[in-house]
Structures are given as structure tokens and as C-alpha cells.
Amino acid sequence: MKLLVYIFDKYRGKAVGATIGFIFSLLVLIIGLWRTLFILLCIGVGYYIGNKFDKGESFLEFLDKILPRGMR
Incomplete structure (x- = not known):
């Protein structure tokens, strides 16, 4: 958990972008x-x-x- 908080604090833009990309790819694959x-x-x-x-x-x-x- 501390690792995720550290990554989000240090690399906020990359973390949010990667999360959005992951969610988008799941949606494309599923629906x-x-x-x-x-x-x-x-x-x-x-x-x-x-x-x-x-x-x-x-x-x-x-x-x-x-x-x-x-x-x-």
C-alpha cells in the first residue's frame, strides 16, 4: 500500500494515465x-x-x- 501511495505522489500523471489506459483497454476487450x-x-x-x-x-x-x- 505504501508503494502505491509513493508511486502516486511521485509520478501522479503517469499513474493516472496508466490507470485510465488500463481501464480503457479492459472496456475495449470486454464490451x-x-x-x-x-x-x-x-x-x-x-x-x-x-x-x-x-x-x-x-x-x-x-x-x-x-x-x-x-x-x-
Whole structure:
């Protein structure tokens, strides 16, 4: 356990990158490339929307930005 803490403290970027790469490779092997990419896309969209709300943007303002004129 101390070794993992040391590695994470000393090589944080490499440790996080390797962990993300490992998880991505497992997902590709288990569920396939396209499903994995779809999941990552959904996570990215969810993060983007959540970030907008954290910055205080209302849902209607968000819809105005992403929908064509007259859709709302």
C-alpha cells in the first residue's frame, strides 16, 4: 500500500494515465471499441453539461446555445 501511495505522489500523471489506459483497454476487450467510445462520449457530454451548471449557467441558457433558433 505504501508503494502505491509513493508511486502516486511521485509520478501522479503517469499513474493516472496508466490507470485510465488500463481501464480503457479492459472496456475495449470486454464490451468492444464502439460501445467503449459511446460510453466515453456520454461521460464527456455529462461532464460538459455539469461544468456549465457548476459555473451558474441555467438549463434554458444551455438549451439556447445548443438548439437552433426557435426550437425552445
